[in-house]
Structure formats: structure tokens, C-alpha cells
Amino acid sequence: MYTKYLSIQTTYMGMHDVTGLVSEEVRKSGAASGICHVSMLHSTAGLVICSKYPEAAADIMQDIERAVPTRVDFKHRETASDAGGHIKTALAGSQISFIIENGELVLGPEQAIVFAEFDGPRPRNLIVTIYADS
Amino acid sequence: MYTKYLSIQTTYMGMHDVTGLVSEEVRKSGAASGICHVSMLHSTAGLVICSKYPEAAADIMQDIERAVPTRVDFKHRETASDAGGHIKTALAGSQISFIIENGELVLGPEQAIVFAEFDGPRPRNLIVTIYADS
Amino acid sequence: MYTKYLSIQTTYMGMHDVTGLVSEEVRKSGAASGICHVSMLHSTAGLVICSKYPEAAADIMQDIERAVPTRVDFKHRETASDAGGHIKTALAGSQISFIIENGELVLGPEQAIVFAEFDGPRPRNLIVTIYADS
Numbered sequence: 128m129y130t131k132y133l134s135i136q137t138t139y140m141g142m143h144d145v146t147g148l149v150s151e152e153v154r155k156s157g158a159a160s161g162i163c164h165v166s167m168l169h170s171t172a173g174l175v176i177c178s179k180y181p182e183a184a185a186d187i188m189q190d191i192e193r194a195v196p197t198r199v200d201f202k203h204r205e206t207a208s209d210a211g212g213h214i215k216t217a218l219a220g221s222q223i224s225f226i227i228e229n230g231e232l233v234l235g236p237e238q239a240i241v242f243a244e245f246d247g248p249r250p251r252n253l254i255v256t257i258y259a260d261s
Numbered sequence: 262m263y264t265k266y267l268s269i270q271t272t273y274m275g276m277h278d279v280t281g282l283v284s285e286e287v288r289k290s291g292a293a294s295g296i297c298h299v300s301m302l303h304s305t306a307g308l309v310i311c312s313k314y315p316e317a318a319a320d321i322m323q324d325i326e327r328a329v330p331t332r333v334d335f336k337h338r339e340t341a342s343d344a345g346g347h348i349k350t351a352l353a354g355s356q357i358s359f360i361i362e363n364g365e366l367v368l369g370p371e372q373a374i375v376f377a378e379f380d381g382p383r384p385r386n387l388i389v390t391i392y393a394d395s
Numbered sequence: 396m397y398t399k400y401l402s403i404q405t406t407y408m409g410m411h412d413v414t415g416l417v418s419e420e421v422r423k424s425g426a427a428s429g430i431c432h433v434s435m436l437h438s439t440a441g442l443v444i445c446s447k448y449p450e451a452a453a454d455i456m457q458d459i460e461r462a463v464p465t466r467v468d469f470k471h472r473e474t475a476s477d478a479g480g481h482i483k484t485a486l487a488g489s490q491i492s493f494i495i496e497n498g499e500l501v502l503g504p505e506q507a508i509v510f511a512e513f514d515g516p517r518p519r520n521l522i523v524t525i526y527a528d529s
Contacts, residue, residue, distance in 0.1 A: 186481060233434075304447075
């Protein structure tokens, strides 16, 4: 099992493509085949597999905000973006996994791994874990 | 592979923190490192990684209900809460996984594993599966 | 590790039950216990664990469309259903996993594995990966 903690700096409600960072860890691990698990330890940010196009990623953030508007009537009493971020995180999810074949992450030509910052800007951590199939 | 079925008793549309139950199984399994998969066999309840604060969890349930209102015009003909619960389950998800390091579940300081009852009250089952990295 | 790519033909915004296809691969793999990971390489379709009832699946598609309406004001410039499909995919998810016990996929009596086509109709691929517990 190969585990690596990675740091990124996010922007307010930004969608951050981390496909390159994760793919590089897959290569470093030396795993020819296996599974790659990506997670994070935050409760106001999500990890999603989605379109690699920045406009499509922006549409995703905008419609999640439309579904869960940042507003002042939340029970959780922090900032409105923090309180709303907890809900968005539950909907988007905090962890994803991929298979590895021929030493590469298996992803579709239009897929990307996106870190969805629902609050921020903030430094954030990602955990990439690789289980080689031996 | 260590597998354990756990029972909980839910409340109507209640958010139930099961972090302690899952963490205890990780310890019982004796795994120093590996992966922990948590799932359930129900179609009107979700498993989410979210904020450990009860007010934030209540906000999550409230906004999921706002996005998918319990109402009478569903095609699926059972109770309204059962029919709506099927939709909420598809959005929230039915399974999650975590890495294990140093014999402990890796979770952020504000993260919790929450069983989201979208119907109920009812007895429900969780499945905790642990793959030790040997 | 056993990996199989499967093809399906979808209908426009159709919910396609693929439980039988996935279960058959579990049997073919010969795994007595382990984990089964199901994913796909598309960015306008989701994989969900949900109710096996076709009416409940239709309710899921209808409420996802209500939450993310197909419309013309997306930033991503393709067809409206393609642009909306990217958002729906991020919410529904692109990969799921299950445990295998006694040579069978562990699923509840009302659960199904559903391929949710958010655009289409189109030929689509599923990837079923099985890690036997040895």
C-alpha cells in the first residue's frame, strides 16, 4: 500500500483539476495494476469525477449552488458558505476510486478528478492511496 | 477480509452518526493498514461522509428534503416518504470507503460517517468490511 | 484482479438496470469473497445503487432533471442535454463498489445497480473489476 498526502491551495468555490497530481502518484507507486483511492479530510469540499472542461466544471459548481444556496437560515452557525459547504460535500462525496491498468489510472478521455472547494480559499489536503495487485 | 453486519435503530428522516461503530470494527479487525468499506442493503437510506456536528447533519437532511420534496406525485406507489427516499438514496450514495493507517480509520477532525435515514423509523443494517494490507 | 469491459446501448435519459451483467462477471471471476468495483469512462452518465423498481428509477431520473434542468444557459457549449449531463454525473457519481461473499455480489433484496444515461441514446461501456480475497 502506497499512501501520499498532497497539498493544494484552493480558490473560493473553485473547481480544481487534480488529475495530473493523482496520475503522477500512480506512476511513482510503480503499480502495474490495482486500485487507486482518493480521499480528503475536509467537511466543506468534495471530490468528484466529472468533465475535464473548465466550463463544464463551472456549470457543476453553479448548479450545486443553485440546489443548495448559500444563505443565512442554516442551523449550523458558522459562516453561510461553511454551513452550505457541509451540505454540498454530502451530495458531492468525499472519496472516489479508480482502477489501474498498465501502470496508468483508467480514466475516460473527457473525465477528470476534480477537487470541489465549497468554501475557501484555503490550503487543502488530498490523500492518494494505491493498492497494487500482486 | 473481515466482515461484520451491524444493526442500528433509526428515527424518521434521522441522521445517525455511526463513526464510533465503524471505528470499533477497524480496531477489532486488527488491521494496521488497509481499506475499510462501509455499505448497507437498503434502498431508502444513504451513507455519507459529512460534518460531525449535529446541526450541520440536520441542515443536510433539510436541504436534501428541499431538493427532493416528499410529495404525492411519484410514479413509485408506496408511501410518499418511501418513494422520495429512493431518490434521496441515489443522490446520497449507499457505500463509502476509507483508508486505515496505524490501526485507525483515517478521518478528518470534523468528519463523521453518517447513516442518513430517508424513511423510517426502522431497524437497519450496516456492513463493515476491512481488507488488511498484508 | 479480474477486469471486464461491458457494452450497453442506452436510451435518452434512460435508467438501465445492469445488476445481472455485473453479477454474471462476479460468478465468472470465480471469486469466493472480495470486492467488486464498477466504473465507467463517460462524463454524461452515472452509476448508482438504487431501487430495482422501474417506477422508482424513473422517479430518480425525473427529480435529478428537476434539480438540474436541461436548459440553454450553461457555460459549456454543446447540446443542452450534454451540458446538463455533466452536472448530473457529478451528483450521481461514476463508480461504486460492493463486497462479494460466498461467490455472490452482496446486494439488498430491493437494491439494483443502475446505469443512468443523462444524455444518449448511445453505446456505453462499463468496467467491472473484481479483487478476490486470497
